[in-house]
Amino acid sequence: xxILFIHDHPFYSSQEIIYSGGGxxxxxxxxxxxxFDKVIVYGRFSDNEKDKKxxxxxxxxxxxxxxxxxxxxxxxxxxRKIKQELKVLIEKADVVLVRLPSVLGFIAAELAFKMNKxxxxxxxxxxxxxxxxxxxxxxxxxxxxxxxxxxKVVKRADFVSYVTENKLQKDYPTQPQAITVALSDVIINSxxxxxxxxxxxxxxNIFRIGLIGGFDAKYKGQDVLLKxxxxxxxxxxxxxxxxxxxKGDFSWVLDxxxxxxxxxxxxxIGRLEAGNQINDFLSTLSLYVQPSLTEGMPRxxxxxxxxxxxxxxxxxxxxxxxxxxxxxHQRGNAQELSNHIKxxxxxxxxxxxxxxxxxxxxxxxxxxxxxxxxxEFYSLMNERLIDE
Numbered sequence: 001x002x003i004l005f006i007h008d009h010p011f012y013s014s015q016e017i018i019y020s021g022g023g024x025x026x027x028x029x030x031x032x033x034x035x036f037d038k039v040i041v042y043g044r045f046s047d048n049e050k051d052k053k054x055x056x057x058x059x060x061x062x063x064x065x066x067x068x069x070x071x072x073x074x075x076x077x078x079x080r081k082i083k084q085e086l087k088v089l090i091e092k093a094d095v096v097l098v099r100l101p102s103v104l105g106f107i108a109a110e111l112a113f114k115m116n117k118x119x120x121x122x123x124x125x126x127x128x129x130x131x132x133x134x135x136x137x138x139x140x141x142x143x144x145x146x147x148x149x150x151x152k153v154v155k156r157a158d159f160v161s162y163v164t165e166n167k168l169q170k171d172y173p174t175q176p177q178a179i180t181v182a183l184s185d186v187i188i189n190s191x192x193x194x195x196x197x198x199x200x201x202x203x204x205n206i207f208r209i210g211l212i213g214g215f216d217a218k219y220k221g222q223d224v225l226l227k228x229x230x231x232x233x234x235x236x237x238x239x240x241x242x243x244x245x246x247k248g249d250f251s252w253v254l255d256x257x258x259x260x261x262x263x264x265x266x267x268x269i270g271r272l273e274a275g276n277q278i279n280d281f282l283s284t285l286s287l288y289v290q291p292s293l294t295e296g297m298p299r300x301x302x303x304x305x306x307x308x309x310x311x312x313x314x315x316x317x318x319x320x321x322x323x324x325x326x327x328x329h330q331r332g333n334a335q336e337l338s339n340h341i342k343x344x345x346x347x348x349x350x351x352x353x354x355x356x357x358x359x360x361x362x363x364x365x366x367x368x369x370x371x372x373x374x375x376e377f378y379s380l381m382n383e384r385l386i387d388e
Contacts, residue, residue: 001035001036001037001038001094001095001385002036002037002038002039002040002092002093002094002095003032003036003038003039003040003093003094003095003096003097003120004039004040004042004089004090004092004093004095004096004097004108005032005039005040005041005042005097005099006041006042006043006086006096006097006098006099006102006104006105006108007024007042007043007098007099007102007104007105008043008044008069008102008103008104008105009023009024009043009044009099010043010044010045010046010048010051011024011041011043011044011045011046011051011056011063011065012046012047012048012049012051012052013045013063013065014052016057017055017057018055018056018057018063018065019051019052019053019054019055019056019057020051020053020054020055020056021050021051021052021053021054022053022054024041024043024056025054025055025056026054026055026056026057026058026061028056028185029041029056029058029060029061030058031374032097033060033061034374034375034378035378035381035382036094036095037060038060038061038062039060039061039062040061040062040063040064040089040092040093041056041061041062041063041064042063042064042065042066042085042086042089042104042108043063043065043066043104044065044066044069044070044104045065045066045067045070046065064085064089066082066085066104068081068082068085069082069103069104072103072142075103079107082104082107083107083111086104086107086108086111087111087115090108090111090112090115090117091115093117094118094385095117095118095119095120095159095381095385096108096109096112096117096118096119096120097119097120097121097122098112098119098120098121098122098153099121099122099124100121100122100123100124100125100127100150100153100154101124101125101126101127101130101131101146101150105121105153106146106149106150106153109121109153109156109157110153113156118158118159118384118385118388119153119156119157119158119159120157120158120159120160120161120381121153121154121157121159121160121161121174122161122163122185123150123154123160123161123162123163123168123172124163124185124296124297125163125168125294125295125296125317126147126167126168126171126294126316126317127143127146127147127149127150128143128144128146128147129293129294129295129316129317129331130143130146130219130294131143131146150172151172151173154172154173154174155173155174155175156175157174157175157178158178158179158384159178159179159180159377159381159384160172160174160178160179160180160181161180161181161182161183161377162180162181162182162183163182163183163184163185163186163296163297163317163318164182164184164296164297164317164318164321165182165318165321166320166321167317167318167320167321168296168317168318169182179377179380179381179384181373181374181376181377182373183370183373183374183377184297184302184318184364184365184370185296185297185299186297186298186299186302186303186365187365187367187370188302188303188306188362188365188366188367189366189367190306190366191306191359191362191363191366192283192306192307192308192359194308194356194359197308197355197359198283199352199355201283201284201285201286202286202310202348202351202352202355203348204286205239206239206240206241206286207239207240207241207286207287207345208240208241208243208284208285208286208287209225209229209240209241209242209243209285209286209287209288209289209341210243210244210245210281210282210285210287210288210289210304210309211225211242211243211244211245211288211289211290211291212245212246212272212278212300212303212304213244213245213246213292213300214246214247214248215246215247215248215249215250215252215253216247216248216249217248218252219292219293219294220246220291220292220293221290221291221292221293221314221331221332222244222253222291223253223256224291224293224314224332224333224334224337225242225289225291225337226242226253226256226257226260226262227260227334227338228291228334228335228337228338228341229242229260229262229265229338229341230260230261230262231334231335231338232338232341232342232345233342236342236345236346237262237265239345240265240341240345241265241267242262242265242266242267243267243269243281243284243285244266244267244268244269245269245270245271245272245278245281246270246271247270247271250268250270253266253268254266254268269281278300278303279303279307282303282304282307282309283307283308285304285309286310286351287309287310287311287312287341287344287351288300288301288304288305288309288310288311288312289311289312289313289337289341290311290312290313290314290319290323291313291314291329291331291337292313292314292316292317292319292331293314293316293331293332294316294317294331295314295316295317295318295319296317296318297317297318297321297322298313298317298318298319301313301319301322301323302322302362302365304358305322305358305359305361305362306358306359306362306365308355308356308358308359309355309358310344310351310354310355310357310358311323311327311354311358312324312327312328312329312337312340312341312344313327313328313329314328314329314330314331314332314337315328315329315330315331316331322361324354324357327340327344327354
């Protein structure tokens with residue numbers, strides 16, 4: 001069987017090798033190849049070297065990269081050309097997989113429905129939150145339209161996988177006969193043993209708060225975290241170290257830190273490699289904070305939990321599914337976040353309890369557990385495909 005995967009992701013091509021900026025490495029396609037013989041990927045062509053981070057090419061995966069969508073205006077202007085490209089590819093597919101929210105995913109889904117193809121939606125985020133946090137006027141205007149289209153597609157889909165346990169399921173309900181699964185795209189290979197947890201990091205004089213997230217897209221909430229810290233009493237604030245990991249232009253964070261008199265509190269670490277580097281960093285934290293303005297299921301949050309970090313975060317995406325309810329703040333609410341940080345700073349026993357809770361909450365995201373859910377999903381999908 002052949003599956004067609006569609007998303008707005010930009011890919012870089014060089015000497016017949018396809019690269020991704022990091023979001024879709026070659027290993028990701030194994031999740032589909034365990035059930036399908038061939039994967040066809042339809043995405044955006046990029047000539048920007050920043051999208052040449054990791055190899056996406058692999059055996060039994062072919063790519064069709066459109067040059068008709070480099071901006072929102074391009075997508076409108078070249079709408080018919082994009083539809084024609086997609087139509088040819090959809091005809092070859094047994095299942096059309098659209099990762100949403102995405103412009104190309106919306107176009108492909110409508111075509112697939114008309115062509116009576118089976119449609120699988122991977123819902124990886126909230127359309128309204130994502131565009132509403134974009135920062136541009138166009139994004140805010142388009143957000144309600146994207147939200148409407150996203151709901152419409154999910155409602156008609158044959159198969160739907162959500163990266164959250166509850167949040168996106170409530171945001172995007174589907175038809176009763178659809179086959180659905182909560183299947184995170186976050187994969188954890190190991191979890192720190194409770195006896196290996198170094199509790200000194202929770203009781204030291206320096207209270208180290210970590211956040212992992214790129215600095216170019218300002219939706220990870222670094223500014224919300226800094227504002228929250230600035231609201232703390234001086235005797236607490238002076239003992240807090242804010243450790244920031246991520247790639248991109250960090251200057252705007254430094255500027256904000258200066259304005260808030262937090263120069264001495266900031267520790268800029270930059271980019272760390274997944275695996276040992278990230279885990280070594282996480283194992284030093286007193287607290288991990290995810291104050292995002294939009295999310296699906298944030299990888300860094302699960303990785304932090306797997307290393308025994310107490311975690312607090314905003315009420316977007318899958319964060320409320322995994323963070324204790326009493327430590328979830330309204331997105332963008334620096335005062336509420338500040339109150340949560342203060343509570344944990346003053347009561348280290350609760351901090352330990354949250355650390356132990358994190359280790360338990362990370363278990364469903366172990367690779368073997370996710371692989372089992374994926375196989376069960378495929379089994380039901382294949383029964384439906386054979387019957388019809």
